[in-house]
Amino acid sequence: MKLDLALLKSFITLPEIAPTELRHVFDDLGLEVEGIEDAFGKVIFNIETLAHRGDHLSALGIAREFAARYLKPLTFPDLLNELPNTPSTIAIKIDTEFCLGYSLLAIDLPDALQLATTIHKYLDPESGQHPIVQLSNFVLTELGQPTHAFDAAKLEGGLQVIVSTQEEEIIGLDLKKYLVPASSLLIKDSKKTVAVAGVIGCANSMVTSETKQVVIESAIFCPTHVRKTARAMGLSTDASYLFERGADIYLPDLALRRIAKLVLNARPSAFSSVKNLPPLLNLEIEIGRFRWHLNQPELLPAKVQERLLALGYHVEIIGEKLKCLVPSHRYWNVKTEACVIEDYCRTVGYNSIPATIPQTVMPDVLDHPSEFLIDAFEPILTAQGFNEVITRSYYSNDEVDLIAELDQELASQHLKIINSLEGAYSNLKLTNILHLAKVINRNLRFNIPTVKIYEFGRIFNNQGFPQTPYQLEKDFLTLAFAGRWYDNSWKKPVGLVENLANFSGVLTSLLSNLKIDFQILPSKNPLLHPGRQSQIVSNSKTLAVFGSIHPLLKDRLGFKEEMIFAEVFLDECYQLKKIKSEFQIIDYPPIKWDLTFKVPRRVAASRVLQVIEEANPQFLKSAVIVDSFDKPDENFTRISYRFHFQEVSRTLSNEEVDQVIAKLLVDLKEQHQLEIVS
């Protein structure tokens, strides 16, 4: 809000300090100063008030904070001594609990309405507003009570405060059309809606220069209802802004008395009011609670009392207790002792409270699984030149459609956001391939020769993920690469095969760092190239999937280069990690055999290893791939495997191993048609 310093000073005597010094007191009171305008003899503070403090939206409310800080009295502005005894001819009916009070003051207007000269300096002569509207706005700024002026001649019958049952269209005072949703608080006369309560009046009853009598409404509406309606209408007015934050429930009639006092040549002719005011809350608080929070064991009840009194509380000291009657301007938000303690803290300033670090028993601090995995993976990834990125968790329907081109079933598993403001937020991502592909593409366009990126994050799925800590989401690590494997390499780039091997090597390093034994097996990820992908499996669990991005995605995303992508599933990795390696040193020498098989094209080299493992040959310690060779005219690949045979307790004989090999070869040929080359 914008506060004229002169108006504030009309309530309280402030220390003679420069506005730039005074701003720190404002800040300290929770009235954050965003700027000071100092021109033409006026000092205006632009203040960001706290979201729950309707009372701070007026000079009176702010003056009250200064009064409690400096323990100085407030000077309340002049009011009309009494409102007219004559009831308004306009009947009031409140049909809802969401209006706590509704008052109407009728004023007969002369041809030229004169307002008190003391307020002229606060009014804007250029505003073009009717003087009564200017007065209403001034009282809002001064006291914090929204009021609204109706042209009495335009009202038909009595006024009724109701909760609407259906949506309706109104034309506001700003002459714009608004749709007011059902369940809004409305002010209606016998024939029409004349105002949306606490938000805006309607043009059909607005004051004009022709108006002879005004009826000024001063009421209290429920913050929730005002906020919901204003939001639904896409409108925020000074009145709605204040009502949303809670107005002083005892203020409406005082505001009307202030208005009546400030019109010099007009006569308030009638006054009516209907009230349904709740009792004010009484809180009993042990002085020990203040002492404990403020770390001031000697704090006296009387010290607390004098500050709270200055804030408008009624405070009675009963032994070690303070009986605090919550003031009407804090009706909406002081509900617990903590609120009262907060009020007291503000009056003395938080920075005067002695801060201390608590004594505590230090609990064991354990690494969270995600911390453990990040610590294990990050050094490897960064040493291999991978840069961490953070991409957004959502994408648009267009991206879902792109996935649907490859896999309808997968696309249907997206968890949709039903109220996204922007199309880009319509779906939570269930793969990170699209985001990383876009990051790669963008960076390649910047002529960055090597783009290696990784991201720790979450993917989401409307079906849920089994065996993960969260219902609809799952932790992942994704990696992607395009360009040259070596950063700024000056040599001819290596081919896709070598890049895939390099990439696979990074994944192998990650899992090896967790001491996980794994196999690399064929996979069927719909978003990867069907012939250029694999999965890393351990204990029948897929730990990662990797390969070249599917050509269709590549085309749709405008890629020219190959992109390699991997998705690593962190929950599974964490479950299978080992703290210690199971490696055992055997003192007896191994016997090595190198065998080359004819492996049909499209059968993975690792598949042979899997078959061998399933055959479980005696004495076999390990089998690894050591070479591969293709001839263009052959429909198979020659793949060499190295077998290590070893016994823990003795040296094996060649004959023993020969027998095992012979049996293995027979099995491979008969059951899997794998022929040996050499």
Added chain:
Amino acid sequence: MSLENIIDIKKQFHLEQAAVLDDVQLNTFRLAWLGKEGILKKLFSKLKDVPLADKPTFAQEINSLRDQAEEFVRLKQEEFAAGQRNKKLAEEYLDLSLPANYLGLGKVHPIRLVERKITKILKKFGFSFVEGPEVETEYYCFDALNIPKHHPARDMQDTFFTESGHVLRTHTTAILSRELEKKNLPLKSIYAGRVYRNETEDASHQAMFHQYDLVWIEEGIGLSHLMGLMEAILKGVYGQERKVRFVPKFYPYTEPSLGAQIDCALCEGKGCPACDGAGWVTVAGSGVVHQNVIKEFGFNPDIVGGIAFGFGTSRLAGQFFNAPNLKTLYDADLRYLGAL
């Protein structure tokens, strides 16, 4: 054979020594002088013919010549071997000034670096890292945290709702609800991660951003502890020389609520456009955990206290790395991230 002959032989020896320029000549020299049929062998065999009086001197001379010849051959062999080795090494020259096959060093994201910096400080105080779901129920995200139905944070405009009836967590404090439900006190936890707000993105607002929360629930914890802890942590994060102050704020799940401010680094507290002339910049929100939150999980707020505070990690990373446009942190432009 006489001593005069020895003088001539020595002259010849020195002449032939001087003529040895390579391996082959050295071998010829060695055979000529030290070989089985060499000059020195012959001289030794003629020693018997030398007059008795000259014999000691003659023997001494040819022994000396033999020593010189052997030393000469040894030294020359070493010299020629070294020369050959050097020649071979010279031929094996490789230009190591050619560019390396450099993998490049990857970088950790600025937000993660900031999280790590804060976590390092907090772990010294005994806080443990905890995670929670991003797709959350309204209960854990709002109701349990004293954010009633009418609070603006629950508006459709601010909160993402999913078709599954969940919300995307609007703050990492949602994890606090889940932790309090476990009823294990004392609770000293830190929460960090992505949070979501349904708003249009611009330079300073993102629909997805990062937060970092700390919560300490234990008997006897109160406001002055919060302030002491925050001051220690903020000085750890920003530097011991920085000034810290507290101003009133409002958060629904804390009461009292405080904003922690540090003196503006740009103007050193004097006031500048970056700090709206205040000389102070708000860096964290905090407060005493609201009594309603404590009660919600069955604890007695007269006994059990709690303090909490949170950083906007994205904003903090922006401050640390001089990246005021938050969008750049999420756009993954490696030219930019690499330079931070």
